[in-house]
Amino acid sequence: MSEQEAFARVPYSQLNSRQQENFNFHKVAARMADYGFNCLRLTDDWQGADFIACHIDGQTFLKVQLKGRLCLDKKYIGKSIHVAFIRDDDCFVYPHDDLLALVRASGALDEQSERWRDHGQRHWPQPPAWGVAFLAKYRL
Template sequence: MNRNAVISLGLARGFNAFLPVYDDGIDFILHSEAEGLLRKVQLKSRWTIDHKYTGRDIWIAFPIQAEWYLMPHDTMLELARRFGITDTGSWRDRGIYSKPRPSKELIAACAPWQFGPGRCCRGRDGTVRN
């Protein structure tokens, strides 16, 4: 159900969706030929970082309250460092961390990555593409 919700948001934004035959950390791909954007998407039920996604240009789709976000994993990792998340035992010992209830500060830091009708989606170079 969540995959369909995010894909529907992507379609409304002008993306096409593709499902990989083999899941190696990518649940689906969003592509906008007109904008030259490609998003390798891993769907999560909450804000999540994982070592296995680092350096792979994977975008994490996750909800906070009623809003969906589509954010580069490595940008999330930068936020995790800034907010002290990478100092937790979960991250140090298992290489994974999820936040079921992000702080107001973390939500505010994720705000530019809200993904939905009329919301922006940043390009690979970090520029906002409507």
């Protein structure tokens, strides 16, 4: 492979799932660097996190789970997990339990929701209007 070919852009859709996760990590980590975070990739999910984001203040450490979209998962409840995902040119890093509290308070999610009740998950390929408003605070 020539050097010129090595620097040809590769469409995201041509990457396998592991390559997509690596791609997303680097995109999110680069964006978080603009906000003073150094992101350390973990070799396995530690306490639900794919990576740790350490702020330059020396006091702020975020456990971050990479996802492809806005989502909730019962396995992250109470673990101080932030969820990061990329949508178009935007990067979002939001506290999982804050989103859960909002959705529950609005009545948009309860044990009557089949996917939540039976699978412990809920995700939105396109954020609904309330999701867009929530995410506005967490756009990097």
